[in-house]
Structure formats: structure tokens, C-alpha cells
Amino acid sequence: MTEVADTPVGRRLQHVKHIIIVCSGKGGVGKSSVSTQLALSLRGSSPNARVGILDIDLTGPSIPRMLGLDGHPVHQSSDGWVPVHADGSEARLVCMSVGFLLKKKEDSVVWRGPKKNAMIRQFLSDVRWGELDYLVIDTPPGTSDEHLSLIEHMAPVHSRLSAVIVTTPQAVALLDAMKCLSFTRAVNLPLLGLIENMSGYVCPCCGEVSNVFSTGGGEEMARREGIKFLGSLPVDTELVTLLDAAEPSPLSDGVTSGVNGDTNSASTFALWQRYQQTPTASLFSKMAEEIVRTLARDEGSATTPSE
Numbered sequence: 001m002t003e004v005a006d007t008p009v010g011r012r013l014q015h016v017k018h019i020i021i022v023c024s025g026k027g028g029v030g031k032s033s034v035s036t037q038l039a040l041s042l043r044g045s046s047p048n049a050r051v052g053i054l055d056i057d058l059t060g061p062s063i064p065r066m067l068g069l070d071g072h073p074v075h076q077s078s079d080g081w082v083p084v085h086a087d088g089s090e091a092r093l094v095c096m097s098v099g100f101l102l103k104k105k106e107d108s109v110v111w112r113g114p115k116k117n118a119m120i121r122q123f124l125s126d127v128r129w130g131e132l133d134y135l136v137i138d139t140p141p142g143t144s145d146e147h148l149s150l151i152e153h154m155a156p157v158h159s160r161l162s163a164v165i166v167t168t169p170q171a172v173a174l175l176d177a178m179k180c181l182s183f184t185r186a187v188n189l190p191l192l193g194l195i196e197n198m199s200g201y202v203c204p205c206c207g208e209v210s211n212v213f214s215t216g217g218g219e220e221m222a223r224r225e226g227i228k229f230l231g232s233l234p235v236d237t238e239l240v241t242l243l244d245a246a247e248p249s250p251l252s253d254g255v256t257s258g259v260n261g262d263t264n265s266a267s268t269f270a271l272w273q274r275y276q277q278t279p280t281a282s283l284f285s286k287m288a289e290e291i292v293r294t295l296a297r298d299e300g301s302a303t304t305p306s307e
């Protein structure tokens, strides 16, 4: 790592080995759930791997909810924000999201470009990540000002950046995924590959796969564009059940701080750990393994992280 310039972002991220930006052309295709699963799989990729997840989806931050951390307080020390531990005292999956800072969920929707830009810069320069093998960044849908701000602020660590594009198989989503691909090319962001999410429905009773929307469009796009196809994930009822369980109770005020918040994140993390045994999660692990291999190869080393 030779290029850590003397900038706040460069200094803050100097001990982060790989930064993976997860993007999608269209909203609702599963970018946040893919970011969460990717972070969990990377955490499991080696016994000591340490992973951060940064949610800069300013208009709809979902990572805290997915990790059972909704409303969790964030501590600010004299040296910056301390990321929230999603796995308790192990602290090998740490998380920061704009969602932790909003008083009301609808607050960020009304922000103008400069305020969003300032928030992104602050996230990149003020979070005390410490040493990380991977930092996964969940971005807003589309290719907006936020994406440009992110790439500009990350210039001092550009050689450690790469991207994953998430799409669903429908034509309209693929069209937007193409715009995302053009963006990565325009800003010279290496692409780790494309994931097709919600590709078919696996019946929980008989295992029959029904192609509810369509399928194979992502793979076809990857082949045509000469990019890597990481694989497809079906619509998974077990994932839906898990994410429902991670939601704060509708009877609560949505604030899960203190003892209850810690309990909620611990039980949600346990659910994610159990989910890792499911067929869909094992498909995901294979994609994460491929990502780990690509990054290790690009680094010019065949070693696995933190070993």
C-alpha cells in the first residue's frame, strides 16, 4: 500500500486492505441484503478476518435494520466515531450507517447534494475502523452524486477499491445495471463481478425452481460485456423470515439501544450465523470465495487475510 496520501481519508483508511463498493442501477434489487451477506461471508473467509460495513445509502439506510442494530447509539470519541459491533465482543463485523445518526428515518430524504457530499466525506474521514481486511460499502441505487463524491474522496486509496454490481433478471433492471457498469468504467473502478439476485423462486416444499420474473439476464449481460458473473441467488423465503425477525417490534419506538438493543443484535447475528448453513447462503459463500481469490491475486499474493 504505497499511495496513502497525507489526507484525512487516506490516513483513516490506511489499515483497510480492500474496499468493496456494492452498487445497483435500480432500487430494491437486494443491494443491501447482498452487502450484508457479503460482509458476513468475508468475515467467515478466515478465522481472523475483520470486516467493516459502511452504509452510505443516505435516502434509505437498511444495514442497521438487517443486522438488528436499528436505533443503536454511536459513540463519538475525541478521535472520531466508533463503529457498532454487529457480532458483540468479537468485533470482527463492525458497522457504520447514516441510519444511526438520523433522529427520524425520513430526515435524510430532504438533504441537498452539498450536505450529502459533506456527510460522505465525514464518514470516510471520521470513522475509527482500525485494521480491516475488507470494508464493504453499501451505496444508494443508481449512479448519483453520492457515488461521484465517494470515488473523489477515496482517491488516496483508489488502488484498493473495487466494485460488485447487483441486478435482478428483468430487462429494466439490467438496463440500469448497464448504466452502473458504464459508471465503473468511467471512474476506472475495477469490477469484481455481477450478481443476479431474486433469480427464480425455490419452492420450500418440493425444491422446484419457478422463474417468476425471468432468469439468466445477468449472466448474459456479463458474457456480452466481458465481465465476471459471480452467480445468481434465488428468491429465498428463509432470508425473508430472517429479515422480518431482525426488525424492531412495531410496538417499540424503534430505538434498540442499551440492553434490548444488544440483545436484538446478538440474536440477529445468531440468526445470520444459522442462515449460513442454508443452500442459498452456500451459493453466496462461493461468490465470496471467488471475490477473496480475485483480490488476493490482484494483490500479487495467494495468502488469505490475517493469517
Ligand SMILES: Nc1ncnc2c1ncn2[C@@H]1O[C@H](COP(=O)(O)OP(=O)(O)OP(=O)(O)O)[C@@H](O)[C@H]1O
Pocket: 024, 026, 027, 028, 029, 030, 031, 032, 033, 034, 057, 060, 062, 140, 141, 197, 198, 233, 234, 235, 236, 237, 239, 240, 243
Ligand atoms: N434473494 C432474496 N430473496 C428474498 N427476498 C429478498 C432477496 N433479496 C432481497 N430481498 C428482499 O427485498 C427487499 C429489498 O432488498 P434490499 O433492501 O436489500 O434492496 P436494495 O437494493 O438495497 O433496496 P434500496 O434500493 O431500497 O436500498 C428487502 O425486503 C429484502 O428482504
Ligand code: SF4
Pocket: 203, 205, 206, 207, 208
Ligand atoms: S409442486 Fe408447485 S406448489 Fe407444490 S410444492 Fe412444488 S412448487 Fe410448490
